[in-house]
Amino acid sequence: MSTRARVDPATEAWSLALEIVFSEKPPRVPAVAAEFDLSPMALKLLYKLEPGAAEPMSALAGTLFCDASNVTGIVDRLEARELIERRDDPRDRRVKLIALTDDGVVVRERIRERLHEPPEQIAALSSDDKRTLRDVLRRAVDCC
């Protein structure tokens, strides 16, 4: 007997997406991080931090879902490479606001381009399927 009919479509869809992600060799995120000589966490920080924004380190710890003490080290290294900078928050002198430098904006954009390159299985889809996939995922992201 086949089990396929029992699996709900969302679960199967996600399993297939995972299969695509895990079939990438080398694995994308650490590979791109290595290209830019960054740790995966530093990569994620640059990925998430928006140009023009200035976020307290505690907020970054939230988005990276890691310890605040960890953020200190990541920010140290990124600041040493002048990709981000610490600014004082005039409203609370305990807070350091983290913002991208001009170099950081450029590097962030290159990182995003590399990460956003679709894997071959997606790139090989028909034009119709690509558009369909995009539209469904737009609804997924916009909706929540």
Next chain:
Amino acid sequence: MSTRARVDPATEAWSLALEIVFSEKPPRVPAVAAEFDLSPMALKLLYKLEPGAAEPMSALAGTLFCDASNVTGIVDRLEARELIERRDDPRDRRVKLIALTDDGVVVRERIRERLHEPPEQIAALSSDDKRTLRDVLRRAVDCC
């Protein structure tokens, strides 16, 4: 001027998929690894190793895309927990064949169930969209 029209659908689709993945807090893979008290690499090994299969460690190094010496440590820890076992290859005495134990098969299945749980944005899609997404991804996986 909008840039949206310039971006090809596959790239945008993949960007949206990444946004879904990176918005998960805590990040799925390390979180599930922690649940099972495994390193992310050990998790991936169990995820990839199929019940009934017996693969040489060099093959595992290939699928994990890491150094062979790294596989030794990962296999050591998994073997100590009796989730996998080393077997001798009768055809080549240098080779150790790695296979899941009965416990390993069970744990692997639980890991896969946890990883395959769709994130909320996917789970919140309409039934039609879920099926559409599944069908497109099936074609992506089957085709390559």
Next chain:
DNA sequence: CACGATGCTTGATTGCGTCAACTATTTATT
């Protein structure tokens, strides 16, 4: 003003991944 809470940093520890060297075995060369 005193107290607890918050934001960030520091230092110690740990663990995982990488590299280079080594042993054992197999395959290729002559």
Next chain:
DNA sequence: AATAAATAGTTGACGCAATCAAGCATCGTG
């Protein structure tokens, strides 16, 4: 058949980055 080259896996040294506990400075509240 003998030797050399290649391969599979292990070991040990090293480094980086994440975690935890503690500490300092600052803020808010009663």
